[in-house]
Amino acid sequence: MKKKNLAALLMAGALCFGLLAGCSNGNNPGGNSGGAVTIKVGGIGPITGDLAQYGTATEWGAEIAVEEINAKNGPVKLDYRFEDDTGVADTAVSAYNSLKDWAKDAPLVIYGCTTTAPCVAVASETFADRYFQLTPSASSPDVTANKDNAFQMCFTDPGQGVAAAEYLKNAGLGTKIGVIYNNGDAYSTGIANAFIAKAKEVGLEVVATQTYPDDKTTDYTVQLNACKDAGADLVFLPIYYTPASLILAQAKQMSYAPIFFGGDGMDGMLDMEGFDKSLAEGLLLMTPFNASGTDERTKSFVEKYQEAHGILPNQFAADGYDCMYAIYEACCKIDGIADMDSQKLCDALIAMFTGGDFSVDGLTGTSMKWLESGEISKAPVVVKVEGGVYVTQ
Amino acid sequence: MSFLNNVITGISLGSIYAIIALGYTMVYGIAKMLNFAHGDVIMVGAYVCFFAMGSFNLPPVVGVLLAVVVCTVLGMVIERLAYKPLRAAPSLAVLITAIGVSYLLQNSAQILWGAATKTFRPIVEGSLTLVPGQLSVSYVAILSVVCCVVVMVGLTLFTGQTKMGKAMRACSEDKGAAQLMGIDVNATISMTFAIGSALAALAGVLMCSAYPVLSPTTGSMPGIRAFTAAVFGGIGSVPGALLGGILLGVIETFGKAYISTDLSDAVVFAVLIIVLLVRPAGLMGKYVPEKV
Numbered sequence: 001m002k003k004k005n006l007a008a009l010l011m012a013g014a015l016c017f018g019l020l021a022g023c024s025n026g027n028n029p030g031g032n033s034g035g036a037v038t039i040k041v042g043g044i045g046p047i048t049g050d051l052a053q054y055g056t057a058t059e060w061g062a063e064i065a066v067e068e069i070n071a072k073n074g075p076v077k078l079d080y081r082f083e084d085d086t087g088v089a090d091t092a093v094s095a096y097n098s099l100k101d102w103a104k105d106a107p108l109v110i111y112g113c114t115t116t117a118p119c120v121a122v123a124s125e126t127f128a129d130r131y132f133q134l135t136p137s138a139s140s141p142d143v144t145a146n147k148d149n150a151f152q153m154c155f156t157d158p159g160q161g162v163a164a165a166e167y168l169k170n171a172g173l174g175t176k177i178g179v180i181y182n183n184g185d186a187y188s189t190g191i192a193n194a195f196i197a198k199a200k201e202v203g204l205e206v207v208a209t210q211t212y213p214d215d216k217t218t219d220y221t222v223q224l225n226a227c228k229d230a231g232a233d234l235v236f237l238p239i240y241y242t243p244a245s246l247i248l249a250q251a252k253q254m255s256y257a258p259i260f261f262g263g264d265g266m267d268g269m270l271d272m273e274g275f276d277k278s279l280a281e282g283l284l285l286m287t288p289f290n291a292s293g294t295d296e297r298t299k300s301f302v303e304k305y306q307e308a309h310g311i312l313p314n315q316f317a318a319d320g321y322d323c324m325y326a327i328y329e330a331c332c333k334i335d336g337i338a339d340m341d342s343q344k345l346c347d348a349l350i351a352m353f354t355g356g357d358f359s360v361d362g363l364t365g366t367s368m369k370w371l372e373s374g375e376i377s378k379a380p381v382v383v384k385v386e387g388g389v390y391v392t393q
Numbered sequence: 394m395s396f397l398n399n400v401i402t403g404i405s406l407g408s409i410y411a412i413i414a415l416g417y418t419m420v421y422g423i424a425k426m427l428n429f430a431h432g433d434v435i436m437v438g439a440y441v442c443f444f445a446m447g448s449f450n451l452p453p454v455v456g457v458l459l460a461v462v463v464c465t466v467l468g469m470v471i472e473r474l475a476y477k478p479l480r481a482a483p484s485l486a487v488l489i490t491a492i493g494v495s496y497l498l499q500n501s502a503q504i505l506w507g508a509a510t511k512t513f514r515p516i517v518e519g520s521l522t523l524v525p526g527q528l529s530v531s532y533v534a535i536l537s538v539v540c541c542v543v544v545m546v547g548l549t550l551f552t553g554q555t556k557m558g559k560a561m562r563a564c565s566e567d568k569g570a571a572q573l574m575g576i577d578v579n580a581t582i583s584m585t586f587a588i589g590s591a592l593a594a595l596a597g598v599l600m601c602s603a604y605p606v607l608s609p610t611t612g613s614m615p616g617i618r619a620f621t622a623a624v625f626g627g628i629g630s631v632p633g634a635l636l637g638g639i640l641l642g643v644i645e646t647f648g649k650a651y652i653s654t655d656l657s658d659a660v661v662f663a664v665l666i667i668v669l670l671v672r673p674a675g676l677m678g679k680y681v682p683e684k685v
Contacts (some may be wrong), residue, residue, distance in 0.1 A: 035515075048500065050610055052508030161684075183655060213655045216614045218604035221402060222649045225395060242510045242606055253531065255522065274447055275512040311509075377502060 036077045037338050039331055039345070040106045041066070041324065042099030043080065044122060045114030046087035047357055051121035053268070054316050055087070055114045058136045061317030064109060064304050067322030076331040078324065079106065085118045092118030096125055101334055107345040109134070109327055114316065116186050123150040130343040132350065134327060136319035140186050144374030151353055151374045153319045153326070153364070154288070157190025160263050163380040164191070164236065165198035166272040166285060171382075173284075173393075174234025174257060176207045178227030180220070181238050182246065183211040191238035191263050207232050215240060220247045224256055234259040241269035248279040259284065267313040270388060286382050288364035289318035290390045313363065322362030326353075329360055397528055399650045400643065405534030405603065408541035412596040413619030414634035415548065416589035422565045422629035423585045425490020429491040430471060431593055432551035434615015438464045438594030439601040439611060440506055443513055453516035459544065460594040468590025469583055477579065486527060495613070502609035510608045513601035525534075533602045541597060545635050553633065557584055565629065618645075618661075625665055627678020636676055 043062060045055035050221055059082045060216040066080040083099055085092035092113050097153065099108065110133040113119040119138030126133045135143060136153045141158065144150045155163070177199065192209075199206050208230040210223035227235050235251075235258045237244050244266055251257065254290035262285040270277055291302050291312045301321060305313040313321075330352045331337055331345075341349060352358050359367045365378030374378050383390035413435060420666040442446035460514050471646035473603045475494050520531040560581045563571040572578050600615060601607050619643060626637025640662060648660035668676060 048503065050508075050608075052503060056508065175647065211654055213658065216610075218606070219402065219406065219646070219649070221398070222646075222654060225398075225650075226608075242608070245510075245512060246604060246606055254529075271468070272509065273511040274514055276514075 005254070016203060036073070036075055038077045038079050038106050039112050039236060039327070040079045040081070040103040040108045041327060042080035042103060042108055044085050044092055044099070044110065044112035044118065045082065046097045047082070047084045049086040051087035051115055054137065055084070057314055058112070058114045059317035059319040060305065060309055061320030062324050063311060063322040064301060064308070069324060069328050074332060076328055077338070085113055087115050087118065089118045089121035091127060092122050096122045103156060103342070106211050107340055107342045109345070109349070111136070111323055111327070113138055116341050119143045125149050126150065131345045134323050134345040136323045137316050140190060147374065148350055150366040151370055152376050153323050154264070154376070155380065156375055157187055158194035158329060159375065160286060160380070161194030162198045163201055164261065164263065165195050165204060166383055167286070167380070168234070168261070169202040169204060172253040174204065175207055176234070178208040178210065178230060178231065178232030178235040178237060178258070179206060180210045180223045180227065180242065182215060184214045187238050187265065195236060195238065213244050217243060219293070220250050221254065222298065224254060226252050227258070228254070228256045229254040232258055234261060236261050237266065241267065241272070245269055245272060245275060249285070252279060261285070262317055270385065271312050271314065280385045283385045284382060284393070285389070287315050288378065288381055288383070288385070289315040290383055292389045301363060318363040322360065322364050322368070326360045326364055330358060333358070335363065395650070399646050401530050402532060403643035403646035404639060405537045405642070406646060407639035408537040409596055409600045409603065410615065410619045410622045410641050411541050411635045411638025412544055412592050412599070413615060414623040414638045415594050416592045417620050417623040417629065418628055418630065418634040421583050421623070423561055424476070425584050426476065426487045428489060428589070429488070429616070429622070430494035430498055431589065432612035433495050434464050434468060434599065434612070435597035435615065436502060436609060436612035437498060438468060438597035439607050439680065440502060441594070442598045443511060443601070443607055446514055447569040456593065456657060457598050459462050460598055461591045464590040464594035465587045472583055472586040497658065499609045499613070506609070508609065510606050512604040513607045515602035515605060516598060517602065531603070533599065537599045537603065540599060541635065544595070545631070547666070548631055556656060557581070561585060599629040621661065621665055624675055625668060627675030630675070630677045630679070633675055633677035
């Protein structure tokens with residue numbers, strides 16, 4: 001019994017020590033390696049579990065940018081590491097703590113998380129600890145709300161819904177609109193609500209609003225029937241591509257052929273193994289990144305990504321790539337970065353991002369700027385699937 | 394017309410649940426354990442068929458057979474490695490092991506085949522038009538119902554007529570007594586897992602043909618639904634699994650169509666609770682009073 005108690009005490013002690021170590025790091029000034037300042041970038045995202053496809057994309061996209069940046073021999077080098085959060089909030093906080101441990105000897109910037117719920121949890125930690133945080137893809141406004149240190153590379157959900165309604169109005173598409181969304185998911189609900197509100201405002205007629213409870217749902221015939229019966233000639237799908245692929249297949253089976261219009265979660269559908277691309281013909285979607293784009297930077301990124309991982313990068317990967325460049329370019333412009341710890345760097349980066357004259361050119365947009373709220377400002381891009389590839393509209 | 398459409402959707406979905414539920418119910422009836430890894434065997438079966446048809450261009454029939462063979466072996470291996478050493482352990486230990494096996498299969502699938510969703514090519518395509526433009530039945534739905542009926546009749550004959558089937562029934566009544574009568578209980582349990590897993594492979598292929606997405610977690614939700622169906626019909630009862638599966642499919646579809654798409658699961662489980670209140674052993678289960 002005594003031995004057990006001792007062991008328990010030791011374990012508890014070790015745990016406390018771990019916690020303390022977690023709290024006290026990050027105070028050391030930036031490490032110097034051959035004149036260049038090294039900044040540690042700690043990434044968090046799901047690389048196992050249901051959402052692994054999104055997490056790995058953000059991990060790999062950033063990796064390519066880090067390699068390019070470090071090969072430049074610029075004034076700043078990035079030391080990059082990615083931790084798994086399995087898409088769960090408390091795992092993400094543990095991942096964040098182990099990143100703080102890892103970055104004892106150099107200033108740390110947090111890159112992540114990939115998905116909203118973990119990102120909200122980590123952002124409230126980084127806000128208290130004063131670490132700068134940039135997420136590639138967590139799009140809820142909750143991520144940045146009341147936190148001056150959290151910034152987004154992607155559109156916010158309501159921002160996307162508003163942009164979608166405005167686009168439809170301007171393009172004159174869809175006289176009667178159906179909406180099918182996942183009301184168990186903040187991303188989907190956020191876009192859908194903003195879209196419906198904006199649609200009403202600009203005079204678009206929404207004839208059917210259908211929901212489903214989670215992305216494991218496989219049968220959408222009921223929802224599609226409701227849209228069909230209401231006479232919808234355009235169906236807005238602010239959802240991820242896996243359920244969307246089922247919706248397209250089932251709509252075809254019931255000979256219902258409206259225009260389908262999706263958000264950025266739809267990106268990736270064409271790369272699903274075994275997917276019949278003809279199902280997606282004519283599909284419109286808003287995505288900041290087009291892997292068949294012809295500019296030099298996109299081509300080189302796609303080539304490197306394909307070589308390393310055998311698949312085409314999606315917008316998650318591109319957002320990750322742009323995050324690294326945003327961090328790098330901002331760090332290069334900060335004076336006296338060599339003497340900064342994580343907290344000072346955090347304040348300097350916030351000042352840089354919200355300063356007004358800082359902008360970044362990347363794969364997902366040009367002259368991207370940030371608002372004080374942490375939200376990004378870049379132009380939305382709508383693409384149409386034609387012959388199995390994206391064509392920018 | 395939409396009513397008939399819903400009936401058809403419900404029955405075809407229910408047939409798939411029923412085939413999965415048969416696996417649950419047989420294993421429970423004989424080994425007295427809940428094999429929560431059953432749903433993930435479905436997923437493995439679907440992947441095997443997917444690669445057989447997609448990467449090796451084999452005909453669908455060969456793909457299905459291959460899936461059945463792989464899953465049968467997998468089921469027996471799981472039983473041998475994970476459950477057999479625990480034969481004398483408390484049922485809770487076996488239950489936790491089953492959950493562990495379930496995660497092992499999911500994560501292995503993710504390492505082997507990646508997390509990205511794949512699109513399954515249906516083993517039969519097209520649909521039969523009954524009323525043009527309004528009512529049609531997909532061949533997959535017809536095939537599911539046919540498979541379900543064939544499996545059901547086959548299993549009834551097997552457990553009723555063959556020696557192995559009789560051994561299974563004996564084991565489910567009383568393992569100790571069966572052993573004393575010279576029945577190899579371990580071989581019988583192994584056989585049960587083999588049959589259950591073969592059915593899981595079949596269900597996996599049918600399910601992915603009806604709803605063509607495939608990911609490492611594909612099997613978990615239908616697995617839970619089918620488990621519900623097995624309890625609904627009376628766990629341990631073969632005709633009960635069929636009845637439970639079909640009813641579950643129909644209730645789920647009707648709940649979606651006429652009550653609410655968000656509440657359909659709640660409706661299913663509410664019906665389950667009511668049934669269990671009235672008939673604690675499920676619709677066709679035998680109620681055995683506990684002797685004190």
